[in-house]
Amino acid sequence: MTTISGITKFESLSNELMFEIFDYLGIYQAYQIFFNLNERFQQLSTSSNQLIEVNLFNLSKSSFEEHYQEFFQLNIHRIRSLYIFNRSMMNSIISFLPSRTLFNRLETLYLNNLDLTNSIQLFNYLSLLPKLSSLILCILDGDFDRNMLYNGIFRLSSLKYCKISSNSFHNAEHGLIPIINRNQSPIEHLIIDFIIYPEELRYVLSYVPYLRRLSANLTSRRTFLRQSIRAISNSLTHVSIRLRDMSFNEFEPYMKMFFSNLQVFYLSTERDNQYLNAHRWEHLITNYMSHLRIFDLQHKTSLRKNIQRQHLLKQFSTLFWNRRKWIFTHGYQYSYQGCFYSTEPYRREKYTLRYDKNQPKYLTQINNNNLTSVRHVLVQHRFIIENQSINFPNLTELTFGEHVYISDKLLKNISKSNILLLQVTKITINNIDVGFYAIIKLLCLTPNCKKLTLSSLLFETENMTLTQLDKEYFENFSSKNIIQHVTMKLYSFADIQLLVKFLRRLEYLTISGECEFQEIIKYLLTEKKYTRYLHSLHIQSEEDIWQEQLINTIQEIGQNDRVSINFINYRECYLWW
Structure with a gap:
């Protein structure tokens, strides 16, 4: 080891420097490396009362299973933030811990690649955590039980921040039923990063009266049903909405009803050029959103003539807009398709x-x-x-x-x-x-x-x-690139062979297409030279996946004990090893 101020042994480094190394590596990775080195490092790893952040992302199944029991047994009282790579990890941790043992100091929980099937036990456990204030859920399948999800989230008594996202696009086809427990949720900041109907938004808002910040993606049903919108007490001051196929006529009643206290409004729209009606916006803002300080609009539209563009910009350049310093411009994406958007400043x-x-x-x-x-x-x-x-x-x-x-x-x-x-x-x-x-x-131009x-x-x-x-x-x-996560559509087995030979630090691979995935799975699980870091495979097939055939493929190469398989639906599965 290089001499630093007379220090020639790694063990001679100060505790302060060691804690910096732990922070750089991540506490769980540092535990794996140093815990069995000597008694001093064991003391450093477990004796401190300092709260810690545990990140289990990008971790193989074998690395996780090797140390997780002793690690969580020794450190559960210190964990403030916990980032979980998949549902299997969370299940293993919860099932291992004694029934009365809780993450009593856990404030932030991030669950990635989450399968919500049979998640009642998970939410039952989360409801017992006294300090859980931030929850982030990334759900694998978009066709999940919305009633179960909202019921589980809204009964978390300390929750202030919640973000829910899904990688798949599905709308809720079934109606949402009232939650049995009508306790009001304390959530103040909610992000729904998947498509929902307006009815679902009304349902959600009825359970979060303390909500101040909301971000959501809304779409319209094919038939616009004019129905009364019941007023809901809310404290919304910051809203970000992305609309998909939803007209101004349909969205306007929601703005009138829910946005009376709004101060900051980000809106992304498309198609319906009523969203470019400056006079209509002036009336709406003056009469229903009088506290609005920031209005940030982006609208995708088609303008074939420059005179149309100039007329549009002139409408949004009157005293009403200039006095509030709300400035807009227009730019083309391709052909005549463009975007009208807020600027000066761009936020x-x-x-x-x-x-x-x-x-x-x-x-x-x-x-x-x-x-x-x-x-x-x-x-x-x-x-x-x-x-x-x-x-x-x-x-x-x-x-x-x-x-x-x-x-x-x-x-x-x-x-x-x-x-x-x-x-x-x-x-x-x-x-x-x-x-x-x-x-x-x-990638050579972007080495990071x-x-x-x-x-x-x-x-x-x-x-x-x-x-x-x-x-x-x-x-x-091949030796210098640090690509860890690749998502791509495959057309042949050769694609995957060449890919892993070039991207040798690959850890997580998502593939789609019509390929014979059995051959690809065999190759990825048995190739040792180029796939030493790879531990996760997400398959999105364009045809039905024969589950029995896939399981037999893994058994043929003697990997059934090593690999966890999660079938999301008939065309999607997730492998972790």
Whole structure:
């Protein structure tokens, strides 16, 4: 070990430095590494009364099962935040602990890849936790029992913050029934990150009278039913709503009824151009949202003539809007499709670089070129990178639209732009013609990228093999990239073989398509050289998955005791080992 101020032994480092190392590694990972080293490290790992954060994300089943019992037995009284990778982990922890043993100091719980089937026991346990104030649920299947979910959440007596998300799109087809226990939930901040109907929103609001901040995604039923909306006492001051196929006529009654105390309003809409009726907004805000300080509107629309654009902007430039400093602009995404949106200042975390045929630099100009709020940039047109002058100092995510081809010229322009590629940790490519070489070149420009999502993967030549690649370039990329999570559509078994040979730190793989997944599963579970870090496989098939056949495949290679299988539905399953 390198000498630092006379210290030559790792064991001689101060406790303060050791705790910094523990924080960097993560407390559970540090426990695995150091606990059995000597008695001093055992004392450091367990004797402190300092509250700890335990992150079990990106952990293999074998690593988790090796230490979790003794770790939680020794540290349950210290855990303030707990991040769980999947439902199997949570079940193992709860079932292992004695019946009266609780996470009495747990304040934040994040449950990822959650299967809500038979979750009554889970919510029963959570209801006993006296300090649980923040709950984040990421649900695997969108077709879950909404009654059971809300019933479980609304009886958590200390909950202040709750976020629920789902990776799948399903609407609640069955009506929501009143919760038996009518105790009011203390939730003050609620995020519903999946599509719900307006009826479901009314149902939710009736149980959260202390709610101050709400974020939700609403859609309309095909038939607009005009029905009375019962007033509900609420304290809403901050609302963010994304509408899908919901007209102004349908949404307006909800704004009148629920938004009387609103101070901050973010609204994303599409199609119905009544959302661009400035006079209608002036009347609504003046009479029903008089406390509104921030009004941030984004509306996707089609404007074929520049005169339409100028007329629209003029409507939103009257004294009413200027006095409140609510400024708007318009930019094209492709063809005549564009977006009318708020600016000066721009406040959202996502920003779309839009093509504007009326601007010589192919970019809708804004006065403030330093957008500190933006974390995610969406590139919608190949021309807009040229002469791109906006700064995104806090950028971490980059998405390329379906009309953007990843060419050498585009990559060259990106590298010369103000986009800080070294900060990017997540990349999404929606173009279906993206080539394998282009992916490698892009990832070389973004060496800190950990998550990659692809609509497809194309090989530039038939019968391409690794020997045709420049070996030095390949080895350099394979050894240095840190991609951990990939989502992609497969077209052949060769796709997966080449993918894992290049992305050798891959931990979590989500695949979809019409492939024979049995062969892929065999390969991923038996390949040792390139898949040493891989521990999770999420399959989204376009055809029914033969469950018995998949189980037999795992048994054939002697992995049935090693692999946990969770069938989400007939076309989706999750493997963890």
